[in-house]
Structures are given as structure tokens and as C-alpha cells.
Amino acid sequence: MxxxxxxxxxxxxxxxxxxxxxxxxxxxxxxxxxxxxxxxxxxxxxxxxxxxxxxxxxxxxxxxxxxxxxxxxxxxxxxxxxxxxxxxxxxxxxxxxxxxxxxxxxxxxxxxxxxxxxxxxxxxxxxxxxxxxxxxxxxxxxxxxxxKGKLPVLAEVAYEQHTTVRWHHTDLNRHVNNTWYLRWALASLPVELLEQAYLRELDIIFRAESTLNDTVVAAASPAFESNTYLHRLYNQLTGKELVQAKSNWKYEPTKLN
CATH class of the missing domain: 3.10.129.10 (Hotdog Thioesterase)
Structure with missing residues (x-):
């Protein structure tokens, strides 16, 4: 309760x-x-x-x-x-x-x-x-x-980006700050989407830590829902999932700026 x-x-x-x-x-x-x-x-x-x-x-x-x-x-x-x-x-x-x-x-x-x-x-x-x-x-x-609830699983990867964790990615807890995970997740998406659409909704789950010198893979793919993408970040060496996310985008600049 x-x-x-x-x-x-x-x-x-x-x-x-x-x-x-x-x-x-x-x-x-x-x-x-x-x-x-x-x-x-x-x-x-x-x-x-x-x-x-x-x-x-x-x-x-x-x-x-x-x-x-x-x-x-x-x-x-x-x-x-x-x-x-x-x-x-x-x-x-x-x-x-x-x-x-x-x-x-x-x-x-x-x-x-x-x-x-x-x-x-x-x-x-x-x-x-x-x-x-x-x-x-x-x-x-x-x-x-x-x-609450589970997010859809990213099944097939359409976009991918690799990043090595450096000193300035870490925070007071001595692990990657959560805002960097979001930056890496968004950076893996097509430039055309980032330039023309606005991120309307985001649901992001942080599952595990990553630390100095880890290589983080940010994978993404379109979801079944219109203008929606699924994201998965994981440790390249261990395969351990670090982050799961779902983002929804709108091509309506008059409402978002």
C-alpha cells in the first residue's frame, strides 16, 4: 500500500x-x-x-x-x-x-x-x-x-552510437550522471528528426550504473506508435542493460516554441 x-x-x-x-x-x-x-x-x-x-x-x-x-x-x-x-x-x-x-x-x-x-x-x-x-x-x-509499468522491448536496432565514459560524464556518485544517458539516447536518433520535431513525451528507466572507461552503446528504433522511438543503452563489454526509454515526438512547432 x-x-x-x-x-x-x-x-x-x-x-x-x-x-x-x-x-x-x-x-x-x-x-x-x-x-x-x-x-x-x-x-x-x-x-x-x-x-x-x-x-x-x-x-x-x-x-x-x-x-x-x-x-x-x-x-x-x-x-x-x-x-x-x-x-x-x-x-x-x-x-x-x-x-x-x-x-x-x-x-x-x-x-x-x-x-x-x-x-x-x-x-x-x-x-x-x-x-x-x-x-x-x-x-x-x-x-x-x-x-509504472513496463516499456516495450527494443527488438531490432535501427540506429546506434558508442560512447566511452570519461571523467566529465560522472557525478558525485562516481557514476554516469543520468542526463548524459538521455543525451546519448537522443544523439543516436536521425538528425532530421532532431531538427524538425520536438520531444513531446519521455519515459526513461535507469537500470544500472556505468563508470569511468566503460563503453556505452545507445541503440534506438522506431516503435509501432507514430513518431515514437524505443531506446536501449547497454554496457558494450558485459551486455548489461543500463537504460530503457521511450520517446514521442511532435511536428508541431507552433505548440512547442
């Missing part, structure tokens, strides 16, 4: 920088995911359960899944607000939601995510500690539908 934990949400402001846009002058989805995770960091810091607080106890946060829906991509220099709040708990899975707003309070996008707590030394997931579940604040935001 799901346990509602009602953490207090937070708001963080961002300005889209030149290093975070594509050739059309719009923020990339990996950049927006970085904003969301920074906002989550801000919120957990105010509650005393940031990644730094966890690291002092030999633990850390790990993103397990994220489902994103975009309505409009912000432009270069546009200011936006990310609102985030913890929306529930199911066993070892902690849910956190996000909404992105323009200065005029236009809803640009929204996302729901699933987080786990990992033992840094053992590199294993652990039960949610009491000092996290004990954070008691008033609820007040309705949760988005949780990201």
Missing part, C-alpha cells in the same frame, strides 16, 4: 543559458532535467535530506525512473520556475513531481520521478531510512500519475 509522506515542496528559478539550447534557440530536454534535479536538490536541502546529508551516512539518492511531458520549450534567456514536491512512497520507491512554469505562469511541462536510496560502499539499494520518512510537513499538492 502506498504511504503518503507529504513533504513540503519548493520553488527554484532558472534562466536558460546559451550552453543549454539547441540550434533553434530552445532549451534542450537534458538541460530541463538538470533544472528539475537542481530544484529537487534545493528542496531536499531545506529538509535536511540532500545528497550531502545522505553521503554523511554512507548513502545517496539515485534516480530510478522519470516520465516527462513538455507543452512548450523555453527560449534562450527565458526565465522559468520549477516547482517540485515529494508525492508519495511505495516500499523503497520515493516519488517526486515537477512542474515548469514561465514568468507568466504558463505551464511549460511536468514530470514525475521515482527515487531510491543507495548504500555507497555496497552499491546496493536499501530500505528508506527513518530520518527520511520522518520528515513531516503538510501536504497540499495533488500528485501526478506515478510512472
Amino acid at each position: 502506498m504511504k503518503k509522506i507529504g513533504w513540503q515542496g519548493g520553488r527554484s528559478q532558472f534562466i536558460v543559458r546559451s550552453s543549454e539550447i539547441d540550434a533553434r534557440g530552445l532549451a534542450t530536454l537534458p538541460s530541463l532535467l538538470t533544472y528539475m534535479q537542481e530544484a529537487a536538490w534545493d528542496n531536499t536541502a531545506t529538509l535536511g535530506i540532500s545528497i550531502y546529508d545522505l553521503l554523511e551516512k554512507g548513502l545517496t539518492w539515485v534516480l530510478q525512473r522519470m516520465r516527462v511531458e513538455m507543452f512548450r520549450y523555453p527560449k534562450h534567456r527565458e526565465e522559468l520556475t520549477v516547482e517540485t514536491w515529494a508525492s508519495g512512497q511505495e516500499k523503497v520507491f520515493l516519488h517526486r513531481d515537477f512542474r515548469l512554469y514561465s514568468q507568466e505562469r504558463e505551464l511549460l511541462g511536468q514530470a514525475t520521478s521515482v527515487w531510491l536510496v543507495m548504500d555507497v560502499a555496497k552499491r546496493q539499494m536499501v530500505a528508506v531510512p527513518d530520518f527520511i520518512t520522518a520528515v513531516a510537513v503538510a501536504p497540499g499538492r495533488a500528485s501526478l500519475p506515478f510512472a
